[in-house]
Amino acid sequence: MELSNVDAQVILSHGQRPLTCPFPPGVQQAPPVTSVLDDGTLEFKNGERTKPEVFLFCTGYNFTFPFLDKKVGIKVQEHLVWPLYKFLIPPAYPSLFI
Incomplete structure (x- = not known):
């Protein structure tokens, strides 16, 4: 299952409550990332997947x-x-x- 909005340029994924503020065009939220597959595909908590050009892992x-x-x-x-x-x-x- 692929992430629904293929036009997104930035996908914001974190383990906190979803943000309710409006996002600029090209930005969407996704559930937390649960795994990175061998081919670089990200799998999210809800089972959706996407293959990003860049995966920026921020530890806070x-x-x-x-x-x-x-x-x-x-x-x-x-x-x-x-x-x-x-x-x-x-x-x-x-x-x-x-």
Whole structure:
């Protein structure tokens, strides 16, 4: 069984709840990858398969900023850092970039 949208240029597969935000054209979600077959085909948890040109395996990371004083106001929870303007600048300290 092949993945239904053959026009997808990017397939986002992860073990978390599916994202509900709108995706740009050419991007679709799929269930988690359960195996990579000998010919490079990916098999997903629901049995669907696709053969990608590139398979980018990201293991993730955890944020930690032990060097920042708590008064900066940066909060870290479940792989999310906030509040940051453009994911870089804490609003209270516009000259500090993370």
